[in-house]
Amino acid sequence: MTITPAPMRKLKTECCELGVGPHYDARTDTAWWFDIVGKKLFEYCFSTAEEKAYALPRMASVIAEIDEQRQIIAMEDGLYIRAKSDGALTLLSSIEADNPSTRSNDGRVHPSGRLWIGTMGKNAEWQAGTIYCVDGLRVQILYRKITIPNSICFSPDGSIGYFADTAVNTVWRVRLDPASALPTHDPEPLLTGGDLPLGGHFDGSITDVDGNLWNAAWGGGSISGFTPDGTLITTIEIPAAQTSCAAFVGKDLDKLIVTSAWQGYDPAARASDLGAGFTYLIDGGFSGQLAPAFCL
Numbered sequence: 001m002t003i004t005p006a007p008m009r010k011l012k013t014e015c016c017e018l019g020v021g022p023h024y025d026a027r028t029d030t031a032w033w034f035d036i037v038g039k040k041l042f043e044y045c046f047s048t049a050e051e052k053a054y055a056l057p058r059m060a061s062v063i064a065e066i067d068e069q070r071q072i073i074a075m076e077d078g079l080y081i082r083a084k085s086d087g088a089l090t091l092l093s094s095i096e097a098d099n100p101s102t103r104s105n106d107g108r109v110h111p112s113g114r115l116w117i118g119t120m121g122k123n124a125e126w127q128a129g130t131i132y133c134v135d136g137l138r139v140q141i142l143y144r145k146i147t148i149p150n151s152i153c154f155s156p157d158g159s160i161g162y163f164a165d166t167a168v169n170t171v172w173r174v175r176l177d178p179a180s181a182l183p184t185h186d187p188e189p190l191l192t193g194g195d196l197p198l199g200g201h202f203d204g205s206i207t208d209v210d211g212n213l214w215n216a217a218w219g220g221g222s223i224s225g226f227t228p229d230g231t232l233i234t235t236i237e238i239p240a241a242q243t244s245c246a247a248f249v250g251k252d253l254d255k256l257i258v259t260s261a262w263q264g265y266d267p268a269a270r271a272s273d274l275g276a277g278f279t280y281l282i283d284g285g286f287s288g289q290l291a292p293a294f295c296l
Helices: 267-272
Strands: 008-010 019-025 030-035 040-045 050-055 060-065 070-075 078-083 089-094 102-109 115-121 129-135 138-146 149-154 160-165 170-175 188-192 201-207 213-218 222-226 232-237 243-249 255-260 280-282
Touching: 019 060, 019 102, 019 243, 030 060, 030 243, 030 255, 060 102, 060 115, 070 102, 070 115, 102 201, 115 138, 115 149, 115 160, 129 149, 138 160, 149 213, 160 201, 170 201, 213 255, 222 243
Parallel strands: 102 149, 149 201, 201 243
Antiparallel strands: 008 280, 019 030, 019 255, 030 040, 040 050, 060 070, 070 078, 078 089, 102 115, 115 129, 129 138, 149 160, 160 170, 170 188, 201 213, 213 222, 213 243, 222 232, 243 255, 255 280
């Protein structure tokens, strides 16, 4: 097992009950993420080290750029266009709006501009979730009976997709049509719980320019890198047990921000994990890639 020490600091930002969905806007050198349970969207400017928090009307978990003026946000009842100027939300596509027991969870934009987005039960009900592909206004079901969809990410050329079900602690790899982001083959297991050096469950993942997958281990307090064939590269410990997701940030995309959570903790657990819920910046010499924009 290779554990790599890396320069790391906790950002001076609000503590999240369930911090998720970090995203980086290179044009403004700004990171965005959510507290799902707290129904908040956070904006952090690296040049000023200032944070802004925006209250949301519903739970939300994924954000991506559309263009300089607009973002796409996945909320518990569908996808919304968010105006950067004033935060106004406009419904784009309803997703499970008729099912109040589910919400959005992990998702990511494919290099083609299509969005993969997963849903799950608000209480993690068994197999209550689904993974969808959104092509503009068209919403297409990809995989049903997913309990906690996570680790949605793609190879740089868009020919490979990854996704996990945290409940069964497995990451699958699937071949895709790079032009449509749709599967061309059945998914195959790539990683299972025993592949996490410090234990825990596979949560959010991203891929770098070489196609390596970087996963945040929920309950494992770590970020682990794996080659496209599933070989472990290294593991970086995070001072928060429930690490949830990561995003490449910085002018050279060589740093990583990592979100975390204290959801499910009783007072004793919170006292024993004082770093839980904060967001961390790792200067680990990564080779990141920019997140694609969502194509309407």
